[in-house]
Structures are given as structure tokens and as C-alpha cells.
Amino acid sequence: MLDRAIRQSGRLLAGAACALAMLGGGNAAAANNDPVILVHGFLGFGPNELQGTGFKYWGGFNDIEAHMRTWNGTHEVKTAVVGPVSSNWDRAVELYYQIKGGCVDYGAARTAQYAAFGKIQKPAGKCWAADPANNPNNYPLALYPQWDAGHPVHFVAHSQGGQTVRTLIQLLENGSPNGNEGSGALYTGGKTGWVKSATTISTPHDGTTLRNVVLNYVPNVAEWAGKFVEVAGLGGSGNAAYNFKLEQYGLAQGPAERFSDFIERTKGAAFWSIANKDSAQWDLSPDGAKELNAWVKTSPNVFYFSIGSKATETGSFCCNGTDRIVAPFQSSSYQYARDDMLFFLKPTAGEWVVPxxxxxxxxxxxxEDPSRVLINSSWFANDGVVNTVSMRAPAGQPVRNHTSGAPVRGYWNYLGYYNQWDHFDVIGWLLPATTVYPVFDNIAGIIYGL
Structure with a gap:
């Protein structure tokens, strides 16, 4: 795979040059030096979770966090780690406490809503210490305890991380839509100005049809989540490091418990039920995303930026750069996986699931069911995980194409999409640093210029 990326680097660099021209702003003068928080997507993992491999979510064998710290000076850049299969509500709550410090409180009303699935409001030990000098339980240190309106942050998020960041901004500024959530500080709202910007990369703002496609093929959520992790090489049958972080459902993973053993032990748990809408599998569906977007709105106080990706081509008789082993017979009505798409994304990206x-x-x-989100041919183009049309902005919320000039606060400033880049190319998996770092240099140039 690495050899494939290096051989293709010339093509990828050409694609990157086109995309960077669309983005603009890479040389903007620094107007702020506020911290950047990186937020991973579905099935993501932290910098210490795949120990011994050298592989990072943000960069693969590169290190995007470290690179961004030294872009045109010195910056504070942190990587957050939230539940890889959890709902955006839970991930947003975890993100808040991980940055600010304290013990996670998922909210009284929210917990009651999902009590039938085993939800726990305040799971023991899921905490971060705001003060290293007062940390008797040796909790992980909070990323930025001084976070407030006077000390705002920038979020840079990939995939589901973009939905998570949007949810957090909504809770910060407006509190819970469910009424009384108890004493949790997050749910009081009024925290305007805490977030300067939110940049989303290949985020399924309107959901992804991959969720529907996969559940049509493998209806057991635990099974397909587990298989995806293992095929991607993130967990492996003997890797005890990868952790689903589901303590709020009483599904704590033992410190030495193998990933495969955890899946086997918990696969019958209520959390994995399709009926449980307090999970990523619902939020990532087009119908779930529509429900999320009904209450998670675009804040007038935040600069939003979105970037897309696309790694499929229109079908043809021959010679369109697609994988002809996966899809030997093609129709010009549909989209097919490129031959350089990451191998484990190809089976579901094209006309048919293979096998x-x-x-x-x-x-x-x-x-076409009118009671659900309508999915037509505009959704066919994708990056192997997310439909490209879904990456621009949440449907019905303010959006504009941003190619030059000053970005607009309270709008999604769409920066275009990277053509011939799959879902993990955009975060540098198996690509050379010279290909992926310019993407984040350009983001840095934009957000530090605000």
C-alpha cells in the first residue's frame, strides 16, 4: 500500500495543487495564535492507541499534529480522543471535558431517554484533570483548561468529527434541547465565543449512504464495526490498545482485553441495537443526520470551513482509472472506485457491494421513501466512506463557496474538494508528507488569519 501511494504521488500532488488553488489564504498574515484541537472521525483512535506501529490517525506514518505546531512559527495543537462508535452527543460531551477538565456527565434527560439501552449518566473514572498539581487519581491531563471566551480554540475535524464539533458548539452556546440535564456545566449554554473556527474535512454533514449500504449487507452493528477495524488493521485480533470507550453503556474494555474478545463478549449488548439512536450508526445515516441537523445549527459567532474529497469515477467501457477487478462491467449511470482507493473501501464504493x-x-x-431523506444520483460520487455531496454543509444551513477574499462568520465557507483522494488520503494515511502537509498548511494559513 505504501509503495502504491509513493508511485501515485505525482498524480496526487497534481490534484493537491488544484485543490489548494481553490482553498486560498495559505499566506494570510497571522492574526491569532489560538490553540487547534484535532477531532477524529468514526472508528478513530488516539496517538497512543496503536503503540508500536508508529501509525497515527492524523497523518498515518506522518505526524500532522507535530507539523502544524511548527507552521510559520510555534503553535499549540492538540489531538482529542473520543468514542469511536458513540453518538455525536456523547462525543461532544467527552470532547468538552477532555479540553476543559472534569468528569464526564452525559446529562440527566439524555441518559433517561436511552436508559432502556443501558445508558449511564456519570460513568466512574471517565475524567480529565484540569490541575496537574491536584490530580490524586492520576487522570489524564485536560488539553486546555483555561478554555473560555477569552481563550478560544480552533477545531479541525475529520469525518464524523465534524458532526461532533458542530454538536459541541450548539451545546456550548445554547445548552441542551432536552430541558434539565442536571448540574453539568456544558448544558447551561451561554458559552459564546469559545470557538473561533471549525474546519471539517470529508464530514458527512447530511449523513452517508455507506451506513445504509453496509447494514443492508451486514445487519449486526457490532459485527461490521469489528470487521472494519480488523480489516483496516487498526485492531487486529491481538491488539489490546484499540478501545471503543463505551463506559457510558457499561461496556468498559479491560486494560489487557483483546479487541476481538471485547467484540465477542459485548456483541449482544443493547447499545449495538439498530434501534439505539444514541450511537454513531444512527447519526451517520442520512435520516439520523437530518434529525441531528434539526437542532444543531450553524452558529453566527463561528467561522466554518468545509473541505471535501472524491475517489470514484463515472462508469465507462474502459480506461477511467477505476478498479476493473472489483467492477469489470460498468454503467455510465453510476460511480465506481478508483484503482488507487484504499483497498478496504473499494467493496462498497461502487455500483454493487463486492461480494x-x-x-x-x-x-x-x-x-425514494418520501418519509425519509431522498437519495438520488447526486449522492453517487464518494470517497469510499462519505458521499461528496454531503461534505459541503448541513442541508438548509447557510453556505457559500469560498475561493478568495475574507471568509464570512456564521456561514459554511466551502473550500472545494480534493479529486481522486479517498477518505483517508485527506488525513495522510499511507501518503508521503510532501503530499498531505500542504493541505494542513493551507488550513493553518486560513484559521490563523482570522
Missing amino acids: SILVRGMGSYTQ
Whole structure:
């Protein structure tokens, strides 16, 4: 895979140059030096979770966090780690306490809503210490305890991380939509100005049809989440480091428990039920994203930026750069995985799920039930995980194409998409540093210029 990326680097660099021209602002003068918090997506992991491999979520064998710290000076850049399969509510709550410090409180009303699935409001020990001098339980240190309106942050988020950041901003400024959540400081609202900007990369703002496609093929959520992690090489049958962080559902993973053993032990738990909407599998669906977007709005106080990616091509008789082993016969009506797409994304990206018996893939999946989100051919193009059309902005919320000039606060400033880049190319998995670092140099140039 690494050899493939290096051989393709010339093509990728050409694609990057086009995209960077769309982005603009890379040489903007620094107007602030506020900290940057990196937020991972679905099935993401922290910098210490795959010990011994040298592989990072942000950069693969590169290190985006370290690189951003030294862009045109010295900056504070931190990587957050939240539940990889949890709902955006839970991830946002964890993100808040991880930055600010304290013990996680998922909210009384929210917990009651999902009590039937085993939800716990305040799981023991899920804490971060705001003061290293007062940390008798040796909790991990909070990322930025002074966080407030006078000390704002920038968020840079990939995939589901973008939904999570949007949810956190909504809770910070407006509190819970559920009424009384108890004593949790996050739910009181009124925290305007705590976030200067939010940049989302390949985020399914309107959901992804991958969720529907996969559940049509493998209806057990625990099984497909586990298989995805293992095929991607993140967990492996003997890796005890990768952790689902589901203490709020009583599904704590033992410190030495193998990933495969955890999946086997918990696969019957209520959390994994399709009926449980307090999970990533619901929020990432088009219907779940619509429900999320109904209360998570674009704040007039924040600069939003979005970046997309696309790694499929329109079907043809030959010679379109797609993987002809996965899809030897193609229709010009549908989209197909490029031959340089990451191998474990290809089976679901095209017209059919491979192998399957007539289960439609992302490149041809439609949904016409008027009571649900309508899915038509505009959704076919994708990056192997998320439909490109979903990456621009939440449907019905203010958005503009940003190609030059000053960005607009309270709008999604869409920076374009990286063509021929898959979902993990944009965060540097298996790509050379010279290819991926310019993406983040340009983001830094924009956000530090605000």
C-alpha cells in the first residue's frame, strides 16, 4: 500500500495543487495564535492507541499534529480522543471535558431517554484533570483548561468529527434541547465565543449512504464495526490498545482485553441495537443526520470551513482509472472506485457491494421513501466512506463557496474538494508528507488569519 501511494504521488500532488488553488489564504498574515484541537472521525483512535506501529490517525506514518505546531512559527495543537462508535452527543460531551477538565456527565434527560439501552449518566473514572498539581487519581491531563471566551480554540475535524464539533458548539452556546440535564456545566449554554473556527474535512454533514449500504449487507452493528477495524488493521485480533470507550453503556474494555474478545463478549449488548439512536450508526445515516441537523445549527459567532474529497469515477467501457477487478462491467449511470482507493473501501464504493448478491453500493444506492431523506444520483460520487455531496454543509444551513477574499462568520465557507483522494488520503494515511502537509498548511494559513 505504501509503495502504491509513493508511485501515485505525482498524480496526487497534481490534484493537491488544484485543490489548494481553490482553498486560498495559505499566506494570510497571522492574526491569532489560538490553540487547534484535532477531532477524529468514526472508528478513530488516539496517538497512543496503536503503540508500536508508529501509525497515527492524523497523518498515518506522518505526524500532522507535530507539523502544524511548527507552521510559520510555534503553535499549540492538540489531538482529542473520543468514542469511536458513540453518538455525536456523547462525543461532544467527552470532547468538552477532555479540553476543559472534569468528569464526564452525559446529562440527566439524555441518559433517561436511552436508559432502556443501558445508558449511564456519570460513568466512574471517565475524567480529565484540569490541575496537574491536584490530580490524586492520576487522570489524564485536560488539553486546555483555561478554555473560555477569552481563550478560544480552533477545531479541525475529520469525518464524523465534524458532526461532533458542530454538536459541541450548539451545546456550548445554547445548552441542551432536552430541558434539565442536571448540574453539568456544558448544558447551561451561554458559552459564546469559545470557538473561533471549525474546519471539517470529508464530514458527512447530511449523513452517508455507506451506513445504509453496509447494514443492508451486514445487519449486526457490532459485527461490521469489528470487521472494519480488523480489516483496516487498526485492531487486529491481538491488539489490546484499540478501545471503543463505551463506559457510558457499561461496556468498559479491560486494560489487557483483546479487541476481538471485547467484540465477542459485548456483541449482544443493547447499545449495538439498530434501534439505539444514541450511537454513531444512527447519526451517520442520512435520516439520523437530518434529525441531528434539526437542532444543531450553524452558529453566527463561528467561522466554518468545509473541505471535501472524491475517489470514484463515472462508469465507462474502459480506461477511467477505476478498479476493473472489483467492477469489470460498468454503467455510465453510476460511480465506481478508483484503482488507487484504499483497498478496504473499494467493496462498497461502487455500483454493487463486492461480494454480494445484488446489494447496491454507494455508487448506485437510492432511496425514494418520501418519509425519509431522498437519495438520488447526486449522492453517487464518494470517497469510499462519505458521499461528496454531503461534505459541503448541513442541508438548509447557510453556505457559500469560498475561493478568495475574507471568509464570512456564521456561514459554511466551502473550500472545494480534493479529486481522486479517498477518505483517508485527506488525513495522510499511507501518503508521503510532501503530499498531505500542504493541505494542513493551507488550513493553518486560513484559521490563523482570522
